Structures are given as C-alpha cells and as structure tokens.
Amino acid sequence: MINVNENYLKLRGSYLFSEIAKRVNAYSAANPDKKIIRLGIGDVTQPLSPSVIKALHAAVDEMADASTFRGYAPDLGYEFLRNAIAKNDYVDRGCDISPDEIFVSDGAKCDCGNIQEIFGSDAKVAVCDPVYPVYVDTNVMAGRAGDFDEALGLWNRIIYMPCTKDNGFAPALPAEVPDLIYLCFPNNPTGATITKAQLQEWVDYANKNGSVILYDAAYEAYISEEDVPHSIYECEGAKECAIELRSFSKNAGFTGLRLGFTVIPKELKRGGTALHGLWARRHGTKYNGAPYIVQRAGEAVYSESGKAETKEQIAYYMKNAKTILDGLKAAGYEVSGGVNAPYIWLKTPEGLNSWEFFDELLTKANVVGTPGVGFGPSGEGYFRLTAFGQHEATAEALERIKNL
Amino acid sequence: MINVNENYLKLRGSYLFSEIAKRVNAYSAANPDKKIIRLGIGDVTQPLSPSVIKALHAAVDEMADASTFRGYAPDLGYEFLRNAIAKNDYVDRGCDISPDEIFVSDGAKCDCGNIQEIFGSDAKVAVCDPVYPVYVDTNVMAGRAGDFDEALGLWNRIIYMPCTKDNGFAPALPAEVPDLIYLCFPNNPTGATITKAQLQEWVDYANKNGSVILYDAAYEAYISEEDVPHSIYECEGAKECAIELRSFSKNAGFTGLRLGFTVIPKELKRGGTALHGLWARRHGTKYNGAPYIVQRAGEAVYSESGKAETKEQIAYYMKNAKTILDGLKAAGYEVSGGVNAPYIWLKTPEGLNSWEFFDELLTKANVVGTPGVGFGPSGEGYFRLTAFGQHEATAEALERIKNL
Numbered sequence: 001m002i003n004v005n006e007n008y009l010k011l012r013g014s015y016l017f018s019e020i021a022k023r024v025n026a027y028s029a030a031n032p033d034k035k036i037i038r039l040g041i042g043d044v045t046q047p048l049s050p051s052v053i054k055a056l057h058a059a060v061d062e063m064a065d066a067s068t069f070r071g072y073a074p075d076l077g078y079e080f081l082r083n084a085i086a087k088n089d090y091v092d093r094g095c096d097i098s099p100d101e102i103f104v105s106d107g108a109k110c111d112c113g114n115i116q117e118i119f120g121s122d123a124k125v126a127v128c129d130p131v132y133p134v135y136v137d138t139n140v141m142a143g144r145a146g147d148f149d150e151a152l153g154l155w156n157r158i159i160y161m162p163c164t165k166d167n168g169f170a171p172a173l174p175a176e177v178p179d180l181i182y183l184c185f186p187n188n189p190t191g192a193t194i195t196k197a198q199l200q201e202w203v204d205y206a207n208k209n210g211s212v213i214l215y216d217a218a219y220e221a222y223i224s225e226e227d228v229p230h231s232i233y234e235c236e237g238a239k240e241c242a243i244e245l246r247s248f249s250k251n252a253g254f255t256g257l258r259l260g261f262t263v264i265p266k267e268l269k270r271g272g273t274a275l276h277g278l279w280a281r282r283h284g285t286k287y288n289g290a291p292y293i294v295q296r297a298g299e300a301v302y303s304e305s306g307k308a309e310t311k312e313q314i315a316y317y318m319k320n321a322k323t324i325l326d327g328l329k330a331a332g333y334e335v336s337g338g339v340n341a342p343y344i345w346l347k348t349p350e351g352l353n354s355w356e357f358f359d360e361l362l363t364k365a366n367v368v369g370t371p372g373v374g375f376g377p378s379g380e381g382y383f384r385l386t387a388f389g390q391h392e393a394t395a396e397a398l399e400r401i402k403n404l
Numbered sequence: 405m406i407n408v409n410e411n412y413l414k415l416r417g418s419y420l421f422s423e424i425a426k427r428v429n430a431y432s433a434a435n436p437d438k439k440i441i442r443l444g445i446g447d448v449t450q451p452l453s454p455s456v457i458k459a460l461h462a463a464v465d466e467m468a469d470a471s472t473f474r475g476y477a478p479d480l481g482y483e484f485l486r487n488a489i490a491k492n493d494y495v496d497r498g499c500d501i502s503p504d505e506i507f508v509s510d511g512a513k514c515d516c517g518n519i520q521e522i523f524g525s526d527a528k529v530a531v532c533d534p535v536y537p538v539y540v541d542t543n544v545m546a547g548r549a550g551d552f553d554e555a556l557g558l559w560n561r562i563i564y565m566p567c568t569k570d571n572g573f574a575p576a577l578p579a580e581v582p583d584l585i586y587l588c589f590p591n592n593p594t595g596a597t598i599t600k601a602q603l604q605e606w607v608d609y610a611n612k613n614g615s616v617i618l619y620d621a622a623y624e625a626y627i628s629e630e631d632v633p634h635s636i637y638e639c640e641g642a643k644e645c646a647i648e649l650r651s652f653s654k655n656a657g658f659t660g661l662r663l664g665f666t667v668i669p670k671e672l673k674r675g676g677t678a679l680h681g682l683w684a685r686r687h688g689t690k691y692n693g694a695p696y697i698v699q700r701a702g703e704a705v706y707s708e709s710g711k712a713e714t715k716e717q718i719a720y721y722m723k724n725a726k727t728i729l730d731g732l733k734a735a736g737y738e739v740s741g742g743v744n745a746p747y748i749w750l751k752t753p754e755g756l757n758s759w760e761f762f763d764e765l766l767t768k769a770n771v772v773g774t775p776g777v778g779f780g781p782s783g784e785g786y787f788r789l790t791a792f793g794q795h796e797a798t799a800e801a802l803e804r805i806k807n808l
Contacts, residue, residue: 001614002583003524004677008685018688043475053468056697057461063660064457066794071447071659106510106662106692113690117545120407137689141521179406210405255475256467256696258510273408281412284422285541286517288510291698292660293460390470 007143016133016374017041023359024368037397039324039385040368042188042342044253046316048297049309052252055300059293073289075280077104077261081295084302085261089246095233101265101276103283104298106290108218108247108260113138114286115214115243115262118278119180126159126178128171130189130375130382132216135182153377162378163190169336169345170194173201177209183232184216186223189375189384190345191337196229203232206241212270213242218260221251221314223340239265243275250342250388252301252310259290259298317342320394321387327398328385342387345372357383365400411547420537420778421445427762428772441801443728443789444772446592446746448657450720452701453713456656459704463697477693479684481508481665485699488706489665493650499637505669505680507687508702510694512622512651512664517542518690519618519647519666522682523584530563530582532575534593534779534786536620539586557781566782567594573740573749574598577605581613587636588620590627593779593788594749595741600633607636610645616674617646622664625655625718627744643669647679654746654792656705656714663694663702721746724798725791731802732789746791749776761787769804 013019020040028036048056062068076082082099090097105111112134116125125139136158139145146157154160159178161171169192171183183202186193206213215232223230232242244263248254264276290298300306321338328335334347348357354371361367361383372382389397417423424444432440452460466472480486486503494501509515516538520529529543540562543549550561558564563582565575573596575587587606590597610617619636627634636646648667652658668680694702704710725742732739738751752761758775765771765787776786793801 002527002616002674004674004679004682005522005524008522008682009677011685041476045470045473045475047470047473048467050468053464056464056467060457060460060464063452063460064454066449066451069449069451069657069660071449071657072445073660109692110690118409118412120409123406134689141686141689212406253473253475256473256477256693258692258695270406270408273413275408278408278412281415282545285538285545286514288513288662289660291662291695293697294695 005141007141010145010148011137011140012148016370019374020358020368020370023362027362034366036366036368037389037393038368039389039394039397040370042250042386042388043255044250044388045390046253046313048253048257049306049313051300051303051306051309052297055296056293059296063293070292073292073295075284075289076100077102077290078292078295081299084299088302090231090233093230093234095231096239097233097263097265101263103262103264103279104290104295105260105262105287106258107249108216108245109134111245111260111262112214112216114282115245115279116142116144116180118275118282119212123179124157124159124176126161126174126181128163128182128184128187129160129377130163130372130379131182132184132188133375160376160378163187163192164378168192170198173205178211181206181211181213182216183213184218186219186228186341187343188219188341189343189370189372189379191339191341191343192345193223193225193228193340195227196234199229199232200235203235203238203241207237210270211241212268212275215242215244217244218247219250219341220246221310222318222342224318225340228340233263233265239267241268243268248298248301251314253313254297257294257297259294316391317387320389320391323391323394323398324385324387327402331402331404338387344385344387346383346385348381348383354380354383360404361401365397365404367397367400409545411545414549414552415541415544416552420774423778424762424772424774428766431766438770440770440772441793441797442772443793443798443801444774446654446790446792447659448654448792449794450657450717452657452661453710453717455704455707455710455713456701459700460697463700467697474696477696477699479688479693480504481506481694482696482699485703488703492706494635494637497634497638499635500643501637501667501669505667507666507668507683508694508699509664509666509691510662511653512620512649513538515649515664515666516618516620518686519649519683520546520548520584522679522686523616527583528561528563528580530565530578530585532567532586532588532591533564533781534567534776534783535586536588536592537779564780564782567591567596568782572596574602577609582615585610585615585617586620587617588622590623590632590745591747592623592745593747593774593776593783595743595745595747596749597627597629597632597744599631600638603633603636604639607639607642607645611641614674615645616672616679619646619648621648622651623654623745624650625714626722626746628722629744632744637667637669643671645672647672652702652705655718657717658701661698661701663698720795721791724793724795727795727798727802728789728791731806735806735808742791748789748791750787750789752776752785752787758784758787764808765805769801769808771801771804
C-alpha cells in the first residue's frame with residue numbers, strides 16, 4: 001500500500017484566502033442585500049492596458065496561421081521577452097544581468113513555491129514574520145519546517161525573523177544562520193521597504209555564511225521613494241548569493257494572464273554546483289513554458305506605450321493607497337505601508353485581535369481585509385488592506401470604516 | 405553552507421530533446437544548405453482552429469474592460485471549462501466523473517511531473533520501458549529512483565516493465581508490486597494501445613495491491629479503433645485506484661497555449677487520506693491557475709464547431725501517420741503504432757542502434773526522429789517518428805527514407 005507525502009498532512013488548516021472566502025461567502029449568503037467591498041486578496045481590478053491587449057490580439061492571429069503558429073516555447077522563455085526584461089529591469093538600472101540568467105514562468109507564486117526544490121531537504125529556512133504563506137507552506141510540504149508548535153503558532157525548524165513596529169517592519173539579521181533566506185521588499189503583507197544599505201547588509205551576511213537569499217521583488221513597480229532598491233542586484237555581491245523572483249501580476253495586471261520570471265545569476269554556486277543549471281533542469285523537466293501569446297503580452301509591457309500605461313495603472317492603485325492611508329489616519333488608526341507598496345498595514349483597535357477585527361469589518365462595514373495573524377504570529381493585532389480596488393469602492397469602504 | 409538537492413545531481417545528462425536539438429543544430433550549422441525535416445519532437449504544426457481563435461479574441465476583449473476583466477482564476481479552474489470536460493470527456497462516455505474531480509492546469513507535462521509529490525518519498529515506482537522521460541526524471545529528482553546502473557542503463561529502485569515486440573508493446577503485470585504505476589495509452593513513444601480488458605486487469609491489480617495508477621491519456625483523441633479505452637474510468641473500480649492526466653496539446657494543438665487537466669476521483673484514498681485533497685492543496689499553494697483566455701480557448705474545443713475542427717486536425721495528422729506507416733513498410737521497415745496514436749515506432753535496420761540510425765537519418769536523409777533508446781533500454785534498436793509534421797514535408801521525408 002502506497003504512502004502519501006506525510007509532510008502534506010502536517011499542513012495547517014486551509015490556505016488563508018480560502019478561509020477568508022469561506023467566511024465572506026457565509027456572510028453573503030445570510031445577507032444577500034449587503035454590498036461587500038473587497039480589499040482583502042491582492043488581486044487587481046483594472047483591465048489590461050491597450051498595448052497589452054493589442055499584443056495579445058496580434059499574437060492570437062499569429063497562432064491562427066500555420067506560417068506564424070508557435071508550438072512549444074523555448075525552456076527559458078522566448079528571447080524577445082528575456083531581452084526586454086534584461087534591458088529594462090536590470091541593465092538600465094545598472095545591474096549586470098543577462099537574458100540567459102532569466103527564466104520566464106507562469107508567475108511568481110509558482111516560482112516561489114517551486115524554487116525550494118533545488119535545495120537539500122535539510123536546509124534551514126528563515127522567513128519574516130509576518131510572511132506570505134507560500135514560502136512556509138511549500139517548505140512544510142518539503143519536510144523542512146519540522147513540527148508545528150501550537151502554543152507559539154510557529155514551525156520548530158523554521159527561523160522566524162519578527163517584523164514589528166519596533167524594527168520598522170524590517171527584520172534583523174538572525175542569530176542562528178539560515179541556509180535559505182526569504183526576503184520580500186516592498187513587503188507583502190506589511191508594505192514596508194528596506195534601504196539599499198540595509199539590503200547590502202543581507203547580501204554581505206549571506207555571502208559570509210554561504211546562505212542563499214530568495215528575493216521576492218513582485219512589488220518593485222510600486223516604489224516611489226529614492227534609496228529603495230528595485231532589485232537585489234543593485235547590491236554588491238548579490239550575484240553570488242541571491243535569486244530574484246519577479247511578477248507581471250501587480251505592475252501590469254497579469255493576475256489572470258499568468259507571467260513572471262526568476263533570475264539566477266550564473267555565478268551563483270553552492271557546493272560547486274551552479275544553481276542556474278539546477279533550475280534549468282527543473283524548468284525543462286517539470287514545466288513547459290508560458291503561452292506564446294502571454295509572453296508577447298509581457299513584451300508589450302516594456303514598449304514605450306506599455307510603460308506609460310503601466311505607470312498609469314500603478315498611479316491608479318497608489319491613489320487608492322493614499323485614500324486608505326489618509327482615511328485610516330483620520331479614523332485614528334495606526335498605519336504603515338502604502339507608500340512604496342500597494343499594501344496598508346494597520347494596527348487593530350484595542351481589544352480586537354486580527355480575526356475579530358476581520359469579522360467586525362465584514363459584518364459592520366461589509367469590508368473584507370486580511371487578518372495579519374494569517375501571515376504569522378507577529379501579524380496578530382494587525383490587518384492588511386490592499387490598494388487594488390476601484391477608486392469609488394475604496395473611498396466608500398473608508399467612509400464605512402470611519403463610521404464604525 | 406546550504407546543500408543543493410543531491411537527487412538532482414544524479415540526473416543523467418541532458419533531457420533527450422535537448423540532446424537531439426544539439427545534434428541537429430550542429431549539423432545545420434555545418435550544412436546550412438540542407439533542408440531538414442523534423443519528425444522528432446511531438447510538437448504540432450497546424451494552427452489553432454477558428455473556434456479556438458475566436459474564443460481567444462473574445463476573451464482578450466473581456467480582459468480589456470473593467471466590467472468583464474478576470475484576475476486570479478479559481479484554484480481548480482473555471483467551472484465553464486470543468487463542466488465541459490466532465491460532460492464531453494467523461495459523462496458522455498459513461499464515466500461518472502464530476503466537475504469538481506477535475507483540476508485544470510497548464511499542461512499534462514507539468515501535472516505528470518508534479519503529481520508524484522503527493523506521495524511518500526519511499527514509494528516504489530513502476531514505468532514502462534521505453535517510457536516518456538518525465539515520469540522517471542521527476543522521480544529521480546524526488547529521490548525515489550535509487551542509483552543509476554550504468555551497465556543496465558536503469559535506475560535500481562525503479563520497476564521497469566519492458567514493452568517489446570513479444571508482448572505487443574503492452575507491459576505485463578509486474579512480479580514485484582509497485583506503489584505507483586505510470587501507464588500511458590495510446591502510448592508515447594511506441595504508439596501502442598491496450599484493450600479495455602487488458603486495462604481492467606491493471607485496475608484490478610492496483611485495487612488488489614493498494615497501488616495507484618497514473619494514467620496518461622494525452623493521446624486519447626487519436627484512437628480510431630473499437631475496444632480501445634479513451635479513459636481509465638471506463639474500467640470498473642478505477643475511481644478507487646487511478647488518477648488520469650489529460651492534455652489539450654495534441655488533440656487541439658495547444659502545445660504553445662498550455663492547457664491540460666488531471667482527474668482525481670474523490671473516492672481515491674490511501675492510508676485514509678483522499679488524494680483529491682492533497683492535490684488540491686498542492687494546486688492551491690504552488691500553482692495559480694491557467695490563464696482565463698486559455699481556459700476559454702479550452703471551452704471552445706468542446707463547442708460543436710470546435711469538435712468538428714479538432715476532428716479535422718486529428719485526421720490531418722493521421723493522414724501523415726498513414727504516409728509514414730505505408731512508406732516505411734514499402735521501404736522494408738518493421739513498424740508498429742500510428743493507428744490509434746500519432747507516433748510510429750520502427751525497428752532500426754540491422755547493425756544500427758538507435759543513435760546511429762538517428763545520425764544516419766539526420767545526415768543522409770536530413771530527417772530528424774527520436775532514438776528509441778532515449779526512452780529506455782528496451783527502446784534500443786527502435787526509433788520514433790511523429791505524425792505532427794505538414795503533409796508535404798512528411799511525404800518528402802518518407803521519399804528520402806525510401807531512397808536511403
């Protein structure tokens with residue numbers, strides 16, 4: 001009789017957003033007349049931009065003609081897209097990344113979830129607390145997390161790096177040296193950033209200790225302030241210790257189109273093995289490329305018109321971020337984030353924990369957000385709102401919150 | 405210092421098709437005037453059908469408008485597609501599969517590669533020999549394959565089930581009971597099929613022993629004869645022991661569009677755990693859905709016009725299969741497959757092994773095929789040609805082969 005993967009059985013309940021959906025659906029079913037405003041999950045609401053739509057239609061037409069039809073894509077992604085990424089996201093920012101260090105994929109979530117697989121099962125993993133659940137869950141599935149400590153709400157083989165008000169939601173270098181360090185800046189869920197000097201400390205720490213940093217930069221397009229790094233490769237020595245994960249979901253609204261990429265510099269080796277080759281092997285064996293038409297859509301994001309439209313979309317969402325920040329402050333909440341990121345992190349009112357505040361907001365204001373504790377124990381007493389709604393709905397949600 | 409996944413280091417050379425590409429590129433570079441005809445990799449050449457193109461354009465337009473824009477897809481796939489699959493591929497064939505037992509994905513290769521992850525790392529795996537390399541490689545990566553025996557050309561923890569001329573390229577039930585059994589019919593690479601009665605034996609064997617069958621039915625649309633099962637769920641008891649993997653790549657030409665699905669019946673449990681729930685967890689944690697526009701394209705395959713067009717495409721390729729079969733027979737080759745599958749399996753001429761024949765065909769006829777040994781040691785002395793080329797090119801390739 002075959003055994004199932006017993007690590008899967010250790011996983012905690014259901015995925016955070018499934019639990020939220022369940023509560024919202026139950027409330028909706030009982031109160032069909034209530035108009036619910038969703039500022040919970042990080043899904044975009046603006047349509048794809050004209051340049052992207054144009055590129056999609058053109059690529060679809062190519063697929064209709066035998067002479068321009070495209071079958072299997074190259075393993076790493078089409079060159080036209082990898083060239084555009086290398087130039088715009090790296091070379092133009094002074095980062096020496098070449099197209100063949102870029103692996104095109106169907107999204108940063110998949111890459112975040114799969115990348116751990118190229119490392120040993122004994123790797124010690126460090127994550128921020130609070131943290132995007134995928135980092136931890138995929139390491140639980142791989143057997144690296146140990147056992148869950150019910151009292152602490154933590155896995156006993158994971159190194160947690162608390163991100164709290166006291167450290168400005170930027171973690172300190174851990175005392176116990178991890179093998180694998182997940183960092184995400186601008187951060188999901190707190191919306192916090194770190195400076196280039198702070199990130200350089202992480203790179204130096206990783207290089208000194210032989211750790212590998214998995215740098216999730218899915219939200220870099222939202223950076224509005226100087227001295228906030230857009231890529232970890234802006235730091236010296238990062239090519240020897242860091243993998244960067246990027247997404248088209250939040251900058252260009254590709255959540256329903258699926259496109260992302262991972263950068264693994266060829267210099268990055270551990271135990272004499274180039275990680276680039278390991279990921280290439282995984283990519284080639286377990287994955288079959290992002291759709292041609294979607295890769296053409298990605299290319300269009302880097303056209304002159306595409307860039308202008310993307311900027312506009314981001315400005316649209318960041319106007320929401322300001323509405324939320326200003327509204328919450330006016331209502332007396334303690335808030336952070338929302339300046340270089342589409343996420344606003346707020347302290348729940350005295351006497352209410354994260355899920356209690358979730359229920360209060362859902363039932364009294366009919367607004368859906370995300371309980372901070374869903375991202376880890378240090379998120380308890382916090383709550384995440386996202387700027388991805390529509391202007392009118394976001395403004396109305398804030399009015400309702402002010403009137404609570 | 406972090407360790408890499410040492411199982412990856414055990415992997416053999418590069419992926420079969422990379423090696424083929426390398427040899428073909430080297431030959432092309434040295435002989436730029438030669439017109440090479442590719443009947444090697446299983447990629448389609450016919451454009452997407454009008455119904456699919458129409459559905460893609462319509463869905464792209466929906467993505468351009470905020471009121472019809474779609475972000476993240478539901479974890480299991482859109483209901484419109486799962487309903488169409490359940491009805492057309494299962495219920496209409498008398499198989500009791502419901503939409504919520506279907507998981508939409510970006511292709512059968514990814515599913516084939518990832519599905520092993522829900523099982524224990526000690527699972528004993530059985531594969532046909534020859535076999536689609538992804539089944540074995542992904543189990544090597546997971547540490548289930550043991551060590552590679554250079555002399556035998558086999559992994560010492562994998563149970564190989566030889567498919568030879570003597571058994572009609574259909575494997576016998578293995579003496580040592582496996583935990584996980586990969587079966588693919590119509591078969592890649594041999595093009596062989598098994599009857600419903602034969603498949604029922606496998607189902608009974610799995611149920612008796614607690615094994616799980618991973619049934620790859622990517623080529624079911626090519627079945628032309630009676631008594632060849634289109635789905636394993638045509639067999640009694642299959643819902644208690646079998647997972648089925650399906651693809652839109654070969655029936656509707658989606659190799660560059662990426663769409664597939666996996667069926668896990670809710671009854672299928674091992675050690676008291678429903679495999680459906682495990683795969684749902686993996687899907688929800690490490691994957692983020694196939695693009696909305698591609699799922700709409702998949703839906704169009706099941707429309708009346710889509711079905712007719714798909715049938716025409718398959719007829720187009722099967723005309724090639726006949727050209728290849730007839731041509732090879734006329735040239736005195738021993739051949740099989742090509743009747744219920746787009747693959748033709750031929751015995752290499754006396755004195756030439758698979759790779760020698762590959763080189764001979766490449767350099768003397770400028771035709772690319774796939775060496776049988778690349779699929780496993782029992783494939784030595786065999787060679788695969790595919791029916792996915794264009795009519796004219798396929799006919800010309802056969803003329804060249806006849807004149808060898």
